[in-house]
Amino acid sequence: MMHSKIFRVNLSSGTISIEDTKQEDMERYIGGQGVAAAMFTREVPPSTDAFDPANEIIFSVGPFCGTTVPLCGRHFVLSKSPLTGLIGEASSGGFFGKELKCTGFDHVVIAGKSAKPVYILIRDGVASIKDASGLWGKGTRDTEAGIKKELGDDTVKVASIGPAGENLVRFASIMNEHDRAAGRCGLGAVMGFKMLKAIAVKGTGKAPVGNDAALKDASQKLRDLIKASPQAGAYSSFGTPAGMDSMESYGDIPVNNYRESRWKGNKGLGAEALAKRGEIKKHGCFNCPVACTGLVKHGEEFVRWPEYETLAMLGSNLLVGDLESIIRWNVLINDLGMDTVSIGAVLGAFLEAVEKGALEANLDELGFTKEVIPEKGEAYKIWGSVPAIEKLVAMIARREGIGNDLAEGTKRFVKTRSLPADLATHGKGLEVPAHEPRACDMTALDYATTPRGAYHCYMPVHLILNMNLKKDIGIDKAIDRFSANTADGKNGLDVTAEVVVKVQNAAEAYSACGGCIFGFEFVSEVTPWLAALNAITGKDRTLDDWMHAGQRLIDLKRAYSIKCGITKADDTLGPRFFQAIAKGGTKQHVPPLDQLLPRYYALRGWDPEGRPPDTI
Ligand code: SF4
Numbered sequence: 001m002m003h004s005k006i007f008r009v010n011l012s013s014g015t016i017s018i019e020d021t022k023q024e025d026m027e028r029y030i031g032g033q034g035v036a037a038a039m040f041t042r043e044v045p046p047s048t049d050a051f052d053p054a055n056e057i058i059f060s061v062g063p064f065c066g067t068t069v070p071l072c073g074r075h076f077v078l079s080k081s082p083l084t085g086l087i088g089e090a091s092s093g094g095f096f097g098k099e100l101k102c103t104g105f106d107h108v109v110i111a112g113k114s115a116k117p118v119y120i121l122i123r124d125g126v127a128s129i130k131d132a133s134g135l136w137g138k139g140t141r142d143t144e145a146g147i148k149k150e151l152g153d154d155t156v157k158v159a160s161i162g163p164a165g166e167n168l169v170r171f172a173s174i175m176n177e178h179d180r181a182a183g184r185c186g187l188g189a190v191m192g193f194k195m196l197k198a199i200a201v202k203g204t205g206k207a208p209v210g211n212d213a214a215l216k217d218a219s220q221k222l223r224d225l226i227k228a229s230p231q232a233g234a235y236s237s238f239g240t241p242a243g244m245d246s247m248e249s250y251g252d253i254p255v256n257n258y259r260e261s262r263w264k265g266n267k268g269l270g271a272e273a274l275a276k277r278g279e280i281k282k283h284g285c286f287n288c289p290v291a292c293t294g295l296v297k298h299g300e301e302f303v304r305w306p307e308y309e310t311l312a313m314l315g316s317n318l319l320v321g322d323l324e325s326i327i328r329w330n331v332l333i334n335d336l337g338m339d340t341v342s343i344g345a346v347l348g349a350f351l352e353a354v355e356k357g358a359l360e361a362n363l364d365e366l367g368f369t370k371e372v373i374p375e376k377g378e379a380y381k382i383w384g385s386v387p388a389i390e391k392l393v394a395m396i397a398r399r400e401g402i403g404n405d406l407a408e409g410t411k412r413f414v415k416t417r418s419l420p421a422d423l424a425t426h427g428k429g430l431e432v433p434a435h436e437p438r439a440c441d442m443t444a445l446d447y448a449t450t451p452r453g454a455y456h457c458y459m460p461v462h463l464i465l466n467m468n469l470k471k472d473i474g475i476d477k478a479i480d481r482f483s484a485n486t487a488d489g490k491n492g493l494d495v496t497a498e499v500v501v502k503v504q505n506a507a508e509a510y511s512a513c514g515g516c517i518f519g520f521e522f523v524s525e526v527t528p529w530l531a532a533l534n535a536i537t538g539k540d541r542t543l544d545d546w547m548h549a550g551q552r553l554i555d556l557k558r559a560y561s562i563k564c565g566i567t568k569a570d571d572t573l574g575p576r577f578f579q580a581i582a583k584g585g586t587k588q589h590v591p592p593l594d595q596l597l598p599r600y601y602a603l604r605g606w607d608p609e610g611r612p613p614d615t616i
Pocket residue numbers: 071072073093094283284285286288289290291292293516517518519
């Protein structure tokens with residue numbers, strides 16, 4: 001029997017307690033964020049607002065974390081999302097997760113609200129609440145440095161919020177090791193509300209393993225499979241920025257607030273441009289042979305290069321072709337503690353509103369400059385305005401002027417300013433990430449149905465490229481990106497719905513194990529991961545058990561979402577994604593969600609209203 005422990009911290013009362021994770025939860029939901037979802041749905045009533053002391057924020061690591069299983073040093077954060085009002089989840093790589101695991105605890109459950117700024121320190125089996133008054137107002141870099149200095153320990157790992165989280169920016173992130181982000185769903189703002197500046201962890205223990213010899217074999221097999229994967233090789237060399245070079249022909253890249261899908265500026269923003277710029281150091285998370293990250297020279301230091309999502313949302317989406325500015329903004333936004341996807345989307349909505357004259361703003365004060373446009377004369381440069389975007393980023397983090405409205409997220413900003421609804425590119429209130437849903441029906445269905453809103457981490461889009469195959473669950477070949485075009489005699493809509501359900505279930509269980517989703521993509525079967533899980537837990541789960549755990553988790557979160565007020569009408573995306581793009585790789589396609597959703601619900605065993613059995 002595997003043991004797992006929970007630290008519970010109540011910031012209102014200042015109490016700290018320790019308990020064992022329920023065996024039944026681990027049985028049903030594996031561990032990590034799966035168990036976190038089980039605890040959260042039991043303990044936080046659906047009507048609880050994200051900014052309510054009764055809301056909990058849970059940091060978790062899964063059974064893989066800290067072991068020899070490759071690509072598995074991630075930690076996961078779960079809470080009520082200030083953007084969606086639903087369960088919000090985010091995860092981050094680096095070394096924080098491994099350090100938390102080595103304290104002997106898999107979960108830190110934080111409830112209540114402190115009266116003054118604090119941080120939580122966990123050193124092996126002991127937790128304490130420390131004063132963070134001197135850190136309040138500081139960026140995430142100075143916060144991390146300040147805690148290390150105070151503790152006199154440079155090896156402690158810190159996850160912290162910046163000014164954006166303190167100011168309750170609804171898409172605030174939680175940063176570790178300067179540039180690793182638990183970015184999505186605004187969970188940094190939950191910490192800010194709780195006056196919790198950071199969590200610092202230091203562990204000297206070992207991750208528990210049931211069968212060392214079996215795990216050694218399973219880990220080696222996974223390493224061999226990853227080493228043989230061409231996709232892993234490509235990620236190792238070029239990382240996610242390669243997407244800027246390779247995905248335009250599919251119309252996958254957002255351009256001009258998702259109004260177009262081609263832009264000549266993309267060429268200056270991808271892996272080729274980074275390579276040309278030079279001075280790159282490779283960098284990876286704990287126990288990762290791929291090391292998909294690169295560090296680039298920025299001033300006197302090396303900083304993490306902007307990943308694909310950042311390059312696309314701050315670059316092509318805002319028509320900014322200046323790589324240097326995006327590298328600088330990446331550092332700035334990480335330090336302020338915000339999600340680069342959401343901020344790119346809300347800035348896109350703002351620029352489009354200004355362009356269309358739908359929003360009054362003092363453009364000079366905001367840093368916009370004029371340019372001469374042939375046959376039109378002098379006019380403000382709205383798109384691609386580097387000084388204005390830089391100023392707006394800081395205003396959002398401080399909630400100054402128009403920044404206060406933008407800090408509410410795209411959906412709320414467009415609604416409160418009575419702007420056309422199609423400016424807001426979101427699903428259930430979460431900003432759509434940088435893979436265009438009109439470019440791939442699997443992406444659209446996935447975004448419309450994931451429990452946390454438009455979220456990209458299951459990555460069905462990669463199936464169009466023969467990546468992310470799962471042969472042992474019947475996904476054994478590349479899938480056509482447009483449902484109606486499947487040429488194998490089956491109805492393409494059925495194939496799309498079936499593949500999305502399978503990918504979501506398989507990936508949800510994998511996330512509960514605690515792995516980096518890229519690792520899951522590089523290995524074209526689930527079984528090798530299952531072997532690792534069985535070696536660690538000493539259990540004998542089958543592939544069916546794995547898939548059922550994933551389905552159970554999605555049902556659990558769906559049932560909670562329904563209690564939060566979600567109906568099938570919410571299983572959609574902003575109206576822009578049902579308007580065809582005239583030119584480019586989307587081929588004027590729009591996703592047939594109305595035809596896909598009934599198939600998806602039926603495959604999940606949900607009723608025609610999208611309700612799992614126990615919610616009807
Ligand atoms: S593939 Fe990249 S993100 Fe994933 S664990 Fe390795 S370095 Fe981290």
